[in-house]
Amino acid sequence: xxxxVLCTPVLVNAQTVPNPTVRDTVFDIQQRFLEQFTTEELQSxxxxxxxxxxxxxxxxxxxxxxxxFTVNVPVVVSVIRDPWPxxxxxxxxxxxxxxxxxxxxxxxxxWDVWQAEFPAGEVGLGVNxxxxxxxxxxxxxxxxxxAPVNPADTLEISGLYHPSYGIDRxxxxxxxxxxxxxxxxxxxxxxxxxxxxxxLLRARRNDGQLINFSKITQYPSSVDxxxxxxxxxxxxxxxxxxxxxxxxxxxxxxxxxxxxxRFTGFDAGDDYLSASSEGPxxxxxxxxxxxxxxxxxxxxxGGLLDLRPEPGNDPVVHRHIVPLRDLKPATSYVYAVGNGxxxxxxxxxxxxxxxxxxxAFSFLYMGDVQHGFEEWEPLARRAHRYTPNARFIVMxxxxxxxxxxxxxxxxFFHASEGVYSEQPxxxxxxxxxxxxxxxxxxxxxxxxxxxxxxxxxxxxxxxQYGDAFFAVIDGSLKGEDELARQAAWLDQQLAQADTTxxxxxxxxxxxxxxxxxxxPELREAFLPxxxxxxxxVMLQGHTHAYLRTQPMKGGEVVPEGEGTVYLVANSGTKFxxxxxxxxxxxxxxxxxxxxxxxxxxxxxxxxxxRYRSYDVNGDVVDSxxxxxxxxxxxxxxxxxxxEADGDSGGGAWGWPVLLAFGLLLLARRGART
Numbered sequence: 200x201x202x203x204v205l206c207t208p209v210l211v212n213a214q215t216v217p218n219p220t221v222r223d224t225v226f227d228i229q230q231r232f233l234e235q236f237t238t239e240e241l242q243s244x245x246x247x248x249x250x251x252x253x254x255x256x257x258x259x260x261x262x263x264x265x266x267x268f269t270v271n272v273p274v275v276v277s278v279i280r281d282p283w284p285x286x287x288x289x290x291x292x293x294x295x296x297x298x299x300x301x302x303x304x305x306x307x308x309x310w311d312v313w314q315a316e317f318p319a320g321e322v323g324l325g326v327n328x329x330x331x332x333x334x335x336x337x338x339x340x341x342x343x344x345x346a347p348v349n350p351a352d353t354l355e356i357s358g359l360y361h362p363s364y365g366i367d368r369x370x371x372x373x374x375x376x377x378x379x380x381x382x383x384x385x386x387x388x389x390x391x392x393x394x395x396x397x398x399l400l401r402a403r404r405n406d407g408q409l410i411n412f413s414k415i416t417q418y419p420s421s422v423d424x425x426x427x428x429x430x431x432x433x434x435x436x437x438x439x440x441x442x443x444x445x446x447x448x449x450x451x452x453x454x455x456x457x458x459x460x461r462f463t464g465f466d467a468g469d470d471y472l473s474a475s476s477e478g479p480x481x482x483x484x485x486x487x488x489x490x491x492x493x494x495x496x497x498x499x500x501g502g503l504l505d506l507r508p509e510p511g512n513d514p515v516v517h518r519h520i521v522p523l524r525d526l527k528p529a530t531s532y533v534y535a536v537g538n539g540x541x542x543x544x545x546x547x548x549x550x551x552x553x554x555x556x557x558x559a560f561s562f563l564y565m566g567d568v569q570h571g572f573e574e575w576e577p578l579a580r581r582a583h584r585y586t587p588n589a590r591f592i593v594m595x596x597x598x599x600x601x602x603x604x605x606x607x608x609x610x611f612f613h614a615s616e617g618v619y620s621e622q623p624x625x626x627x628x629x630x631x632x633x634x635x636x637x638x639x640x641x642x643x644x645x646x647x648x649x650x651x652x653x654x655x656x657x658x659x660x661x662x663q664y665g666d667a668f669f670a671v672i673d674g675s676l677k678g679e680d681e682l683a684r685q686a687a688w689l690d691q692q693l694a695q696a697d698t699t700x701x702x703x704x705x706x707x708x709x710x711x712x713x714x715x716x717x718x719p720e721l722r723e724a725f726l727p728x729x730x731x732x733x734x735x736v737m738l739q740g741h742t743h744a745y746l747r748t749q750p751m752k753g754g755e756v757v758p759e760g761e762g763t764v765y766l767v768a769n770s771g772t773k774f775x776x777x778x779x780x781x782x783x784x785x786x787x788x789x790x791x792x793x794x795x796x797x798x799x800x801x802x803x804x805x806x807x808x809r810y811r812s813y814d815v816n817g818d819v820v821d822s823x824x825x826x827x828x829x830x831x832x833x834x835x836x837x838x839x840x841x842e843a844d845g846d847s848g849g850g851a852w853g854w855p856v857l858l859a860f861g862l863l864l865l866a867r868r869g870a871r872t
Contacts, residue, residue: 221326222406222496222503224260228253229412229507238415238512246285249329249409261407262289263323268397269358270345271319277344277391278313278324279304279375284338289325303386304375307339312391316348321358326407327399340404342375343397356395363500365398376401406503413511416606418613420446420516424536424545426612427620430645431591431662435553436528439623440646442520443536443545444612445479452476452519455544456534458527465535465544474524475539479517480643484509485603488637508604516605520646528555548620553590557666559804561589563622564768566740566797567597569631570607571772572614575796578770578815582798583618585817589800590664592622595740595768596629596674596706602638628658628673629706629740652688659685661692667803668696674707674721674741682724689725693732699827700803701734708739710765712746712791714779726754729763735808735825736801737765743775745792745812747821756786760825764789768812770796790821 219227232241232252250258278295279302280287293315300312327340347354356366365377369391374383377398418425424443432438441454457471465471486506493499499506509515519536526532531551537544553560563582568575582592599607612619626645632638642657651659661670670692672685693701707718709725729737730752750762777793780786797820802809806827812820 219260220495220497221260221265222499224257225326225407225409225503226496226506228257228409232409233413233511233514241413241511242411242415244410246288246330246410250288253409258288258292261329262292262325265324265326265406266343266364266397266399267321267323267358267360268356269321270317271355271357272352273316273318273348274322274345274354275314275316275348276322276324277346277394279310279342279344279391280313281307281339281341282309282311284328285330287325287328287341293324300388300390301386302342302384302388302391304339304342305382305385307382309386310342312388327404329407330410338404340376340399340401343399344369344391344394345397346394354395356397359397361400361497363400367396367398369394369396374398378402402500402502404502408504412504413507414509414604414606416510416513416609418609419510419513420444422446422449422538423543424519425616426609427536427545427548428612428645429550429619429621429623430647431623431625431664432522432524433648435590435662435664436555437524437526437552439523439526439532439550439552440520441523441534441536442518442644442646444482445517445519445538446513447479447481447515447517449517449538450479451538451540452479452517452521452536453539454521454523454534454536456523456532459531459533459549462533462547465547473539474521476519476521479519481515482518482605482640482643483515485636485639488639489603491636508601510606510609513605513609518644522646526552528552529558548617550621550623551588551590553664559802560665561586561800561802562664563589563592564595564738564766564799564801565592565770566595566768567629567743567773568594568599568611568771569597569773570600572610574772575770576614578796578798579615579618581815581817582800582813583622585813586800587621589622591625592619593625593669593704593738594627595704595738596627597631597740598626598629600631600634602632602634603636603640604634605640608640608644625669625671625704627671627704627706627738627740628675630675633675650692652684655681655684655688659688661696663696663698665803666698666805667700667702668693668698669702669704671704672725674705674718677720682720686724686728690728690731693728693734696732699806700736700808701732702736702738703729703734704738706739707741708746708765708767709737710746710748710751710767710780710784711739711742712744712767712777712780712788712793713742713775714777714783716742716775717783722754734763736810737763739765739767740769742767743769743771743773744777745769745790745795745797745820746777746780746788747790747823749786749789751786754785760827764823764825766799768797768799770798772796789823792820795820 295313295315298312298314301309303309372383374380379401426444428442430440432440453475455465455471455473533547533549535544535547599611601607632641647657648660648662649656658673709722746767748765749756750759752762774794777791780788797812797814799812808825811822
């Protein structure tokens with residue numbers, strides 16, 4: 200028997216892409232199914248029902264056009280496939296028979312081998328599967344081996360379509376697919392060894408999926424407003440921004456508001472103020488951003504399912520954004536959102552503007568949520584309940600797991616309903632807001648201060664509140680030029696900040712808690728700026744634990760008040776291991792705790808900063824205070840005492856609790872840092 204054996208993979212020039220391609224056909228079927236069937240029908244659909252609802256031409260394309268190649272002699276084609284998913288429908292269409300042969304690919308169980316003979320000419324095989332793994336569908340892509348029927352023939356394979364498919368040989372330790380070198384054959388029957396293999400792309404294994412192919416939101420939109428979120432205006436003493444969601448059936452967006460001490464209701468004839476949107480922001484699929492510069496579905500290197508990030512049961516919504524201006528400083532307002540018609544308003548919400556001159560205020564800080572929103576909700580609501588006078592909430596990124604997928608945001612907003620509608624959200628971009636593509640959905644949902652550098656507006660921004668300055672930067676923009684531009688902007692912003700306190704927020708930490716994760720390029724870019732301008736506290740996330748450093752400057756521990764305190768916090772249910780801090784950074788952390796979800800409270804009062812970190816039970820996890828001026832020796836300072844339902848904290852506590860907490864904290868530090 201003579202085989203053409205190639206020792207290294209060869210990519211064959213692609214043929215002209217036919218029209219329609221498998222991807223075009225599958226995408227069209229998916230779109231038709233979304234319009235034709237209800238969510239419940241789509242989720243319960245069987246493979247036979249799928250095949251009954253596609254045309255003969257579509258079945259032929261899905262069954263023969265996923266991979267095509269030309270052979271010069273009659274051949275036996277072997278399809279090596281995962282045995283547990285439903286068999287590919289086209290195997291029987293093309294006359295394949297199951298053999299007694301088995302093969303194994305690294306990380307997989309033994310796979311079946313199916314074989315069929317083909318005459319010289321073009322060979323076409325079908326999609327990996329039409330259903331997903333969750334419904335016993337096809338997860339792993341099949342592998343292909345080809346041999347001449349007559350062992351004396353010399354086999355030549357040409358005309359291989361797709362451009363990234365490859366030709367190799369079937370052998371132990373040889374990859375089964377062109378794009379996954381770590382998954383190679385670990386067991387092969389003698390009959391297949393040395394045959395030529397046509398290598399598919401493992402990334403395209405779900406290209407034929409027609410069951411459970413669409414994201415489903417548990418919280419679809421309606422004509423009634425929901426997901427009401429406040430963000431800070433250009434001047435927090437005189438402005439605020441309100442944004443909310445409706446279905447695409449509602450295009451009108453209006454806010455009615457009134458000073459709380461004058462509020463009697465928003466019924467017709469009452470004395471209230473109003474503002475309207477300039478028109479809704481259409482939130483649909485970010486497919487164009489995901490595709491990037493690729494012109495066709497077939498060019499896109501990722502999976503076809505990646506191009507359907509919008510919920511199939513709620514694909515298009517309207518986002519209404521209304522800035523409120525000319526407000527009075529230090530004033531509480533009641534407001535509602537709706538379409539401008541009587542009876543079409545949301546429930547009343549409240550917010551308070553910043554004082555004209557710096558006054559004491561509190562704010563909240565939380566780290567990653569990402570997923571597990573049902574478990575995160577009690578923490579978010581406790582923070583809101585026990586700190587009702589907090590003026591805003593800084594969220595340091597990864598608020599959701601997959602930023603382009605709106606069902607993630609729907610769950611996040613549902614869990615925080617009534618929180619960000621009264622305490623403005625100060626969001627920071629995390630890597631999961633990007634999730635490999637532009638953070639278009641994030642940017643379209645929020646109106647943020649537009650004082651960032653060109654090309655980074657609303658990704659970077661700054662604001663002043665009371666006697667504190669805040670800057671938000673983007674740790675996902677790590678190109679050399681991007682970091683230089685961010686550092687220059689931050690340098691300028693901090694130089695102009697004439698405030699007692701300075702904060703900077705970023706997602707990826709300058710100093711982190713995870714031993715296997717580090718961001719040296721961020722330290723190189725930003726540490727000189729932070730040190731030069733005496734930033735007091737850096738708010739961070741990303742490493743899914745709790746961390747507080749000692750004051751740091753120039754990469755070393757310095758006395759209190761002479762350096763920056765770096766915090767990492769996590770508010771969700773995903774945790775990473777902690778450790779290795781001293782080995783990486785040459786200093787011991789002040790506190791480092793794993794497996795803990797927390798929220799943080801800052802109280803700013805003139806020259807004094809007070810900080811506490813709480814868990815979901817209201818127990819104090821950590822606390823510290825900073826002072827910019829020496830205390831009066833006749834008036835010694837006291838540890839802050841939060842009220843049970845006051846303006847900060849998680850419950851009442853006096854000196855016995857403080858003493859017990861201090862002893863507990865010392866024990867925890869010794870055990871967990």
